[in-house]
Amino acid sequence: MDVFDLMKARHSVRRFTDRPLEAEAVAALGAEIDACNKESGLHIQLVTDEPEAFQAGKPTYGSFGGCRNYLALVGPKGRDEAFGYYGERVVLRAQELGINSCWVALTYKKGKAKAEVGPGEKLHMVIALGYGETQGVEHKSKSIADVSDCKDGDPDWYRLGIEAALLAPTAINQQKFRFERNGDKVKARPGFGVCVKTDLGIAKYHFELGSGKDRSVWA
Ligand SMILES: Cc1cc2nc3c(=O)[nH]c(=O)nc-3n(C[C@H](O)[C@H](O)[C@H](O)COP(=O)(O)O)c2cc1C
Numbered sequence: 001m002d003v004f005d006l007m008k009a010r011h012s013v014r015r016f017t018d019r020p021l022e023a024e025a026v027a028a029l030g031a032e033i034d035a036c037n038k039e040s041g042l043h044i045q046l047v048t049d050e051p052e053a054f055q056a057g058k059p060t061y062g063s064f065g066g067c068r069n070y071l072a073l074v075g076p077k078g079r080d081e082a083f084g085y086y087g088e089r090v091v092l093r094a095q096e097l098g099i100n101s102c103w104v105a106l107t108y109k110k111g112k113a114k115a116e117v118g119p120g121e122k123l124h125m126v127i128a129l130g131y132g133e134t135q136g137v138e139h140k141s142k143s144i145a146d147v148s149d150c151k152d153g154d155p156d157w158y159r160l161g162i163e164a165a166l167l168a169p170t171a172i173n174q175q176k177f178r179f180e181r182n183g184d185k186v187k188a189r190p191g192f193g194v195c196v197k198t199d200l201g202i203a204k205y206h207f208e209l210g211s212g213k214d215r216s217v218w219a
Contacts, residue, residue, distance in 0.1 A: 001096055003164070003209045003210065004163075004164065004167075004210065006092055006095055006096060007092070007164055007167040007168075007206060007209065007210070008138075008167060009095060009135070010091065010092065010095045010101070010136075010167075010169075011100075011135060011136025011137055011138060011139070012101070012102040012103070012136050012139075012169060013100035013101065013102055013128075013130075013132035013133075013134065013135065013136045014062070014063070014064045014065065014067075014102050014128070015064070015065040015066060015132065015133040015134070016064075016065065016066040016067050016068070016100070016128075016130030016131060016132055016133065017066060017130070017131050017132070017133055018066060018068075019130075019131045020048075020049065020068075021048055021069055021099065021129070021130070021131075025094075025097040025098070025099060026046065026048065028093070028097055029046055029090065029093060029094060029097065029099075030046060032089065032090050032093040033045070033046055033071070033090055036086040036089055036090060037086075039086075040075075040079075040082050040085075040086050041075070041076070041079075042073070042074070042075035042076075042079060042082060042083065042086055043074040043075050043116070043118065043121055044071055044072070044073055044074065044075070044086060044087070044090065045071070045072045045074060045115055045116060046069070046071055046072075046129075047069065047070050047071070047072055047113070047114050047115060048068070048069045049068050049069065050068060050069075050070075050114045051067065051068040052109065052112040052114070053067075053070065053108050053109050053110075053112045053113040053114070053126065054067035054068070054070070054108055054109070054128065055109065055112070062104075062106065062107035063107060064102075064104075064107070064108070064128055065133075066130065066133075067128045067129075067130055068130065069128070069129040069130050070104075070108075070113070070126045070127055070128050070129055071087065071090055071091075071126060071127040071129060072113055072114075072115030072123055072126055073087050073123070073124040073125050073126065073127065074115050074116065074117050074118075074121050074122070074123050074124070075121055075122075075124065076120055076121060076122075077120075077122055079124075080124070080195075080197035080198045080201070081197045081198065081200055081201035081204070082201060083124045083125070083198055083201060084197070084198035084199060084200060084201025084202040084203075084204075084205070085201035085202065085204055085205045086201075086205075087103070087127055087198075087201075087202070088168065088169075088201070088202040088205045088206065089205055090127070091103075091127060091169075092205075092209075094129055098131070099129050099130065099131065100129070100130060100131065100132035100135065100136065101127050101128060101129050102127065102128045102169075103125065103127050103169050103171070103198075103202075104125060104126050104127065104128055105125040105171055105194070105195050105198075108126055108128075110123065113126060124198070125195075125198070139169075139173050140173065141166045141167075141175065142166065142175045144159065144162050144163065144166070146175075147162065147165070147166065147175060147177060147178055147179060148162045148178065148179040148180065148181075149179070149180045149181065150162055150179070150181070154181065157211040157212055157213060158179075158181050158186070158211065160210045160211050160212075161179070161186070161206075161207040161208070161210045161211030161213065161217075162179055162207065162210075163210055164206040164207055164209055164210020164211070165177065165179065165203040165204075165206045165207045165210070167206060167210075168199075168202045168203045168205075168206040169202060170195075170199040170202065170203070171193070171194050171195035171196075171198070171199055172194070174191075174193055174194075174196075174199070175199075176190060176191030176192065176193050176196050176199065177189065177190055177191060177196070177199060177200050177203045178191065179207070182219060184217070185217065185218070185219040186207070186217050186218060186219060187218070187219040188200060188203065188204055188207070188218065204218070
């Protein structure tokens with residue numbers, strides 16, 4: 001699937017059907033998670049058929065329905081950007097497999113999450129997964145000029161990278177990141193707010209996909 005089609009198809013989904021994750025999809029996600037953990041030193045885990053962390057209370061903003069599967073983003077402290085980068089890599093693999101998702105920092109029951117947390121590790125946040133009742137909706141977006149120094153005449157790869165970053169999920173849709181280019185190197189910085197380092201990692205993963213560059217693009 002074209003990477004832009006994939007990123008455009010992904011929206012946060014908070015209500016899921018009771019259809020269990022297909023065995024083949026679980027195996028494919030497991031392979032992606034293993035590759036991410038190996039590369040990053042994180043301890044991301046797929047938790048299936050465990051509804052407790054999302055048991056419905058009173059419906060409020062950010063409340064979930066029917067969520068029984070999630071990614072537990074576990075790993076050492078101080079790796080917020082890496083959680084964003086690798087978590088989004090698994091999210092887009094899930095999207096490719098027809099599985100919907102939503103990043104969740106706050107609106108779940110952290111104490112009920114079934115994750116293995118080793119010595120020196122913490123549960124950073126989770127990502128809800130499942131087959132959605134709907135495919136979600138497009139988020140409102142800042143413009144390229146709001147988040148970067150990109151101007152007319154700049155290389156296509158740079159503009160495409162920023163367009164891709166603007167398709168990324170961010171906490172409360174804040175899009176608090178900034179990209180600046182110096183030749184073939186790009187500096188990406190977080191703004192101020194909640195979860196901004198995780199958001200930055202997510203946006204950087206999108207930037208790489210959209211621009212076609214690898215990690216060596218970062219200044
Ligand atoms: C780091 C992070 C934390 C988030 N935490 C929550 C949350 O606690 N509850 C929730 O309902 N949505 C949460 N979201 C989902 C965002 O609200 C959503 O990504 C944003 O509104 C953009 O919408 P989209 O994902 O459909 O593009 C979070 C997203 C990110 C990236």
